[in-house]
Amino acid sequence: MVALVSAISGLLYGYDTGIISGALLQISDEFGIGSGWEQVIAASILAGAVIGALACSRLSQRLGRRKTLLIVGVVFVLGSAGAALAPNPVLLSLARVVLGFAVGGATQTAPTYVAELAPSKYRGRLVLFFQIAIGVGILIATIIGASESVDWRISIGAATVPSALMFLLMLRLPDSPRWLVKAGREDEARQALERVRPKGSDVSGELHDINELVEAETSASTSGWRGLRERWVRPALIVGCGLAVFTQLSGIEMIVYYSPTILTDNGFSNTVALRVSVGLGATYLITQLIGLAIIDRVGRRRLTLLTLPGAALSLIVLGTFFVTDHAGKAQVPYIIATLIAFMAFTAGGIQLMGWLTGSEIYPLATREAGAAAQSASLWGTNLLITLSLLTIIDTIGTGQTFWLYAAFNVAGFVFLYRKMPELTGRSLEQIENRLSKGKFTPADFAGTR
Known part of the structure; x- marks a missing residue:
């Protein structure tokens, strides 16, 4: 039941962030809005997530996990209901800020609670329920969007059901023994x-x-x-x-939030664009499962460095289709294949590392504050990207934007190659010991376990 609560919160994270992808097409028609408001509506949940991640870090210390x-569960219900009933884009954006608070709070608190x-021998797989559930939530959201038969208010409001279930389950569960x-x-x-x-x-021994x-x-x-300084x-x-910043600069959120909008703006039909988003959601979930299965054998650093070049190359190819005006019907299969290749490299690589x-x-002694700072960095970068992406596309073009994000992937590769040590197979005590001795470069961790 404890792991189920975490899984529901992960599912809500994936669903609430992913459902806007297909819903934006209906929302823009109903409210008669352009790309500026679309960006604000999509990004508002992320502004709330930054606040939620930082606030719930302190709440979990003071009130307990x-x-x-329980507070997060209530906020999920209120935010989902408020967004579904919003009569205009202003109130819709505000409701999604409230919803974002719950998303950020859940990502900060649920994995720690689990x-x-x-028990130590089950900890890894139970905590990973959260990561897998994010992919499930995104996939469900894309399937609902692709059906084109579900009104956006119903699809957004449907999140109140698992939110209420999460709250009811939490009423029956104990608090964290470590916090107690x-x-x-x-x-x-x-x-x-x-x-x-x-x-x-x-x-007694565990206590x-x-x-x-x-x-x-x-x-x-x-x-x-203070310790982080x-x-x-x-x-x-x-x-x-x-690492948190580059998980977002990889371009994953550009695809999750805006792929239907980008494709329809470039001549694809709504039906094709929404079906592509389902394929991308399925790819996200499948490659996450594959990545989670092999990460401890391949290694965190190695898996990230192996997949980032593939993501960059996919975006270069994708951008070339649009820059050279080869984005017509004849190239649709190749564009879709390239999008799926990008999603596979990104979801099965760097996306696994952001929360892990x-x-x-x-x-x-600084782990809780460090995790909160990392979450805020991730959500903050996501917010800036989502607020600016459609404007960047309008300014420099679709293909050039894909090239820009390809450059971000190259920069991420260079940063992580130079800075990120291989943590796989090291205990938390070993990692802290190396850090305290000032030996925290990739070379310091090479060759020993």
Whole structure:
């Protein structure tokens, strides 16, 4: 049930961000708006996500993971209902800001909540439910959009159902034992552990380990947001936030949010454009599953560096179709194949790293603040891209915009090649130890596990 709550929050993240792709075609017709308002409506959820990621980081420290997720569940319901009932683009954008708060809060809190309640041998696969559910949410959103028979208000309002389910499930679940110990409520922490462990299990050893970790965190000289400014922590912050920025500059959100709009603006029919978005959603989910299956064998750094050139090349080819005026009906199969190739390289590579590294790259005492800073960097970059993309296309052209994002992928490759060490196979303690000794370059991690 704990993992299911995380999966629902991930599904809502994927669905609420993905549903706008097809809905924008209907919204622009109903409200009679142009690309400027389309950008604002699409980006408003991201503005809320930045606020939600930062605010819920502090809420989860003060109120606990459970209460924070209950608040997130209520906000999901209110935001979805408000967006579905909005009578004009202004109120629709404001409702999506509220919805974005829940999205940002969920991405910040749900994976941590699961990690702190799950038995160690199941932790990885249970936390990954969140990542997989994002892909499922995007795929469901694209299928609904492609049907063209579901009104945009119904498709957006439908998210209230899983939101309410998430809230009801959370009412029955315990709080994080780690947070309870930190709050001085050890008896409640023991009860929480006993609820999620086999009946009759002795949880004393696990509770002792939690006490030791909490004591180490509270006594650490480098902690919280102040700790991120420490010189020895800075390399982790640069890699983590840089990686978050380049996951968005890869162009993934350009395709998820705007592929139907871009294609219809270039002569594709609504039906074809929406069907392409379904293929892209399916590719996203499938390649994420493949990437998750091989990441521990291939390695985080290696997988990212192997896939980024493929994404860049796909965007170069895609841009060439439009720049050379070879984007007519005869080239449709090739354009679709190139879009799918881009999605496969991106979703199965760098997209896996944005959330994963936040839970492992920072020292224990700064991990929560580091993950929040990384989330805010990711959502903030996403916001800037979504607010500017259609304007950039109108200014320099569709093909040239694809080339611009190809250049971002090349820049991401160079940055990560020079800065990102291979963290696969290293314990959190080993990573922190290398960081504290100032040995956090790719060369420092090469050849040893």
